[in-house]
Amino acid sequence: xxxxxxxxxxxxxxxxxxxxxxxxxxxxxxxxxxxxxxxxxxxxxxxxxxxxxxxxxxxxxxxxxxxxxxxxxxxxxxxxxxxxxxxxxxxxxxxxxxxxxxxxxxxxxxxxxxxx
Numbered sequence: 001x002x003x004x005x006x007x008x009x010x011x012x013x014x015x016x017x018x019x020x021x022x023x024x025x026x027x028x029x030x031x032x033x034x035x036x037x038x039x040x041x042x043x044x045x046x047x048x049x050x051x052x053x054x055x056x057x058x059x060x061x062x063x064x065x066x067x068x069x070x071x072x073x074x075x076x077x078x079x080x081x082x083x084x085x086x087x088x089x090x091x092x093x094x095x096x097x098x099x100x101x102x103x104x105x106x107x108x109x110x111x112x113x114x115x116x
Contacts, residue, residue: 011037015049016056018110022064024091026108027100029068036110043068051077063087070103 018033030043030050039045046065051074053060063084067073072095075084085095094101 011039011042011045012049012052015046016053016060018114019050019053019060019062019065020058021110021114022061022108025093025106027064027066027070027088027093027103027106028108028110029066031068032107032109032111033065036114047074050074054078061087064091064108066100066103070100070107072098072100 014037015033018036019028022028030046031040033046034040034042050060050062050065053062054077062074063078065074072084072088075081075098078084078087085098088095088100093106100106
């Protein structure tokens with residue numbers, strides 16, 4: 001395995017570790033995770049990690065990661081068009097037209113929450 005592959009896997013593992021800390025009923029963004037990991041311009045890489053998270057053990061609650069506006073931009077990676085929304089609503093997060101309702105209230109910022 002190349003060093004580049006190892007570093008990508010390591011980055012994905014770091015992303016998964018952060019995502020596992022998001023409390024039920026809360027959401028964060030790809031960019032907030034990237035910024036927390038010190039790679040503020042890597043939000044797209046966080047998205048790639050989320051796309052690969054479905055087979056990872058222990059489980060990664062990828063449904064809690066949305067875009068910076070609260071849109072469910074990753075919903076097409078959940079097997080059905082409504083699965084991401086269903087998972088969020090099961091945790092008490094309201095979604096309307098593919099957007100988290102009261103996004104700012106539900107937003108979990110790892111840079112703030114994990115520095116306490």
